[in-house]
Amino acid sequence: MRALTVRPLQAGSLAVSDDLSEPVPGEGELLVDGIALGVCGTDREIAAGEYGWAPPGRDRLVLGHESLGRVREAPPGSGFAPGDLVVGVVRRPDPEPCGACARGEFDMCRNGRYTERGIKERDGYGSEVWTVESDYAVRLDPGLADVGMLMEPTTVVAKAWEQVERIGARSWFEPRRALVTGAGPIGLLAALLGVRRGLEVHVLDQVADGPKPELVAGLGAVYHTDPMDQVTAKLDPDVVIEATGAGPLVFAAMAGTGAYGIVCLTGVSPRGRTLSVDAGTVNRDLVLENDAVVGSVNANLRHYHQAAEALAGADPDWLRKLITRRVPLERAAEAFEKHGDDIKVVIDLTDR
Template sequence: MRALTVEPLTSGSAEVRDVPDPEAGPGEMLVEGLALGICGTDREIVAGEYGWAPPGRDRLVLGHESLGRVRTAPPGSGFAAGDLVVGVVRRPDPVPCGACAHDEFDMCRNGRYTERGIKEIDGYGSELWAVETGYAVKLDPRLEHVGVLMEPTTVVAKAWEQVDRVGSRAWYEPSRVLVTGAGPIGLLAVLLGVQRGLEVHVLDLATEGPKPEAVEALGAQYHSAGMAEVVQRVAPDVIIEATGVSSLVFEAMAGTASYGIVCLTGVSPVGRKISVDVGAANREMVLENDVVVGSVNANLSHYAAAADALAKADLDWLSRLITRRVPLARFEEALRGRPDDIKVVLDLAG
């Protein structure tokens, strides 16, 4: 079979290769790969910035945003041939730490977790893949053309769960949310905010094209002005930060209404320095009971929540988020971002 492989920490090593077909072991099912979402993590691995091959191997099969169709499944597993499924990305560490022992491997404390297509386990960027039935999630069959959005939706589902958990420390009744960034994570955060009945605002640099159109189609309000102007106008109770832009991160910390919550989902690049009045930021957060929380990855409960959110969403709107579909053989095109990209998808099924 064909698979997109890379030699981690070696820039320019990505290529489509013929690799042996996987064999489903006990408790596993064999899945025909349909699509693979491309994200910044994949681009960074291809650039040689990080990534870990499976033990004893030089190359890693790339890809963690999966979508496939079951070919064979163990009897009594709850899966059957023809089911539409995605594979979970992370696996708990073998020790395990306390979080992993409670099935919250997204919160692993010792860093010994593994991840499909990222850290020590082959990913889903192949024409066939095997997956443990306990680490696969069935999707509504109607999501065949958009189900590849599942993994980024799990990240957003976790972010909203974290916001709710923080909010529940006292009386909690948010009404306005600001999402910074209108990429896949940001737009899916908008979707879940709208599904919660909140007044949602979005801040992004684009002034035209698919991003403003996608926001407005959900009934949310799109802004392209400066952060300070937007937060003054909106006074958000919650900010979901999905850009990782350092200056926006600090503006978000100071941008909520009193007793506000900022959830950081964007990863900032290292090495860039900005001047920050830490004392003022601390004073404001303390005096207004503000909270800033980071959120990354997802566990099985978040996959279930994401599957439910996608099943409730408008399929035409979800289709707007997939702005390019590229054949596996032309994977390099998918790795090169374009200004109007939202989500780029590799077609694994030809």
């Protein structure tokens, strides 16, 4: 069986290994034929040797957490059947669950002992065949067979919007206008979910041409390339979903919402860059306007089901346009090379 593997913390170790044994499903597990794998910034960081943990006792990790597969075998009573289109959940609770993990909120783990498929101590979904516990598999609409690998990034923004709504519920909350910063996969999917909520959605990105403006327009949203402070001054957004991790945009978002505004940070900023910030003004604005800033990462089963519903209700042609390159598993290394117009790059696991 072929699989995309890497030696964590060792740059240049990315390889398509062909010597792995096909997995045997354990009790309560599905046996799944892999269809495709989405590639994101986390995967690129692991491939670059910056991040990642191999399973205990191993030196290689099967990469991949943006999964898509079709069930080959399912145990009786699992709720799944051969032929079902599925994705696998990424995170698992820690072995001695913290309070959050014990209640199914493993995306909010308090002690960091969680594991993650394709990232932290568990093999990922980047193989021709994989297994997954039926409790950590989610069925997709059959019509999503060519775009279902978008499920995992959609779960990230489903959680982000849930966090915004829960914070907003501390008082009267009827947002009208949302700004999404960044028109990568997370930003565009955040815009999709904002439009589905009936909001007036605006997307800010530095790219003036290519597929991004068209994709935003296809949602009925508005695309901007002006400086952040000009955009926020004009829009006075109720909600900002920050999807770039760029330090200047993060702080501009905090300063740019309307009163009682909410900023949700989903992008991870690189370390080592120093910014000069008027912390006093930031604090003053947050306090006097009852603003809120929240970080959000990962997702739990609830968010997977929310994402599955959102994708099933989305325009499939619009979703297909998010995938700007498809690469066969044999040439998987090409998926880790950045191209100027890339949005989502996908590895085809069925290229034989």
